Amino acid sequence: MIELVILGNGNVACHLCSVFEKSNQVLLVQNYNRRGMQIPNCNVPVVHKVNEIRSADIYIIAFGDNSLHNLSNFKTLKGLVVHTSGATNMNVLNTFKNRGVFYPLQSFKKEIPVNFNDLPIAIEANSSFCEKLLLNLAKSISKKVYSINSKQRKALHVAAVFANNFSNFMYTQALDICNEHQIDFSILKPLIEETIIKIVSNSPKDTQTGPAIRKDSLTIQKHLDILHSEKQKKLYQHLTLAIQDYYGKEL
C-alpha cells in the first residue's frame, strides 16, 4: 500500500484526492492546504500547518505553477516529492533528495468529473527507484502512463494548450455567433464530434477543409462582413492567413 499525501486544494489537488481515496493500492493519508479547507466529495483528513503533515511514501504538491518556486517551508518532507505541473522543470524540487513529476494531462474543473482510467499521466523521477514507485502510483488510477523527460513534458504542455485551450476558444466563438443569430448551437455539435472522430483516425493535417485552405476569397469576405465584432474579425483574419501560410507550399 503506497502512502500518499496531497498538498493543495486547487482543481488538480481536489480531483487527485477524490480518485486516490477510492484506490485499493493507495492510502491517502492526508491533504494539506494553507487554509485547511475541506476537499469536496472526499473524506481525507485535512491539515493547514506544515509541521502537522504526516510521513508518507509520496507527496504530490499540486500547487499553482507560480508557487512551486518557493517550497522552503516544506523542506522537512521525507519520501518522494513530486509536482503536477506540465510547464515546470523537475529541478525546481532540487532541495528534495527524491523528486519527480506526476503530470495528469487533462484540463481540470472542480465541478466536472474526470475519468482517470483513460487519462494519460506523464511521469519523471530522479532515480529508477523513484520512477518505479511513481509508475505504480500512476498505474493504480490510469491505464495510460508515459515516462517522459522535462523538456518533452514542457513541449507536451504547449501542445495541450493548442489542442485544448485554443480549440475550446474557437468553440466559444462559434457559440457566440449562433446565439447572436438565434441559431441553436447544438446544430454544430455533430460537426464538432465528427472533427474529433476524424482526428483520432487520421492526422489533423490531412483533414483541414474550409475557405482558408481553399483560398476562397469570396467566402472569406462574406464571413468578414457577417462578423460584427472587430475582435472576431481580427481573429478570423489571423487564423485564415495562418492556415494559408501553413499550407502555402502545398496549395
Add this chain to the structure above:
Amino acid sequence: MIELVILGNGNVACHLCSVFEKSNQVLLVQNYNRRGMQIPNCNVPVVHKVNEIRSADIYIIAFGDNSLHNLSNFKTLKGLVVHTSGATNMNVLNTFKNRGVFYPLQSFKKEIPVNFNDLPIAIEANSSFCEKLLLNLAKSISKKVYSINSKQRKALHVAAVFANNFSNFMYTQALDICNEHQIDFSILKPLIEETIIKIVSNSPKDTQTGPAIRKDSLTIQKHLDILHSEKQKKLYQHLTLAIQDYYGKEL
C-alpha cells in the same frame, strides 16, 4: 419516389450521390459534371452535356461557391433547383422559378466516409410547396433537418469555420509540436476527446482553462520560449491575448 439529379463532382456532390443512391425514397436519376467523370463508389449514370440532363423533381447544384454566380447554362432546368452552399444566398438562383438551399453541415473529404443519419441539414425554399419537397428529400437521409433563412445560414457557416476549420488547425499545431519533440500525438487524444465531451454537455464558455484565462504570465513565457517557429509564437500570442480580452471583465 423523389427523382433527383446531382450536378458537380466535388466532395459534397460525391458524398450526396453515394448516400442518395442507397435511399429507398429517392431515385438518383443522373449526375452531371463538366468532364463526365465517374463518381467514386456510385453507379449513377453520368453526363457532361447540359442538354443531356434528364428531367427530375429536384436538382442539387453542388458546385463550388464561386461557380454559383454564373448558372446561365442551366436555365432550362425545370423543377426545384437548390444549391448546397452555406455562405451563398438563395437569391443567386433567382432565375429559377422554384429554388432553395440544401446545406449539409459537415466538412467533406472524398476519401473519408460520412454518417448522414446524424448530419444536420439546413434547408430553405422560396415556397411552402418547395420547402416540403426539400424537407422530404433531407429527411430521407438525415434525422436532423432544420429550416433556416439565408442570413442565419451564413452566420452558421461562419460559426462552422470556427468550430471545425480553425479548431482543426489548432490540433495540427499540437501535432507538429509533438512530432518536433518525439512525443506520440496519441497522448493528446484523450484530452481532445474530453474537451468535446465537455462541450456537448456544457457550454464551451464555461470550460475554458489554461494559462491565458489564468493570466499565468510565467507559463505563457515558458511556452513562447519552447516554440521555435515565429509563426507559431505569433499565433500563440494572438490567441492568448484574445482569450484574456474576452474574459477580461470576468477575471
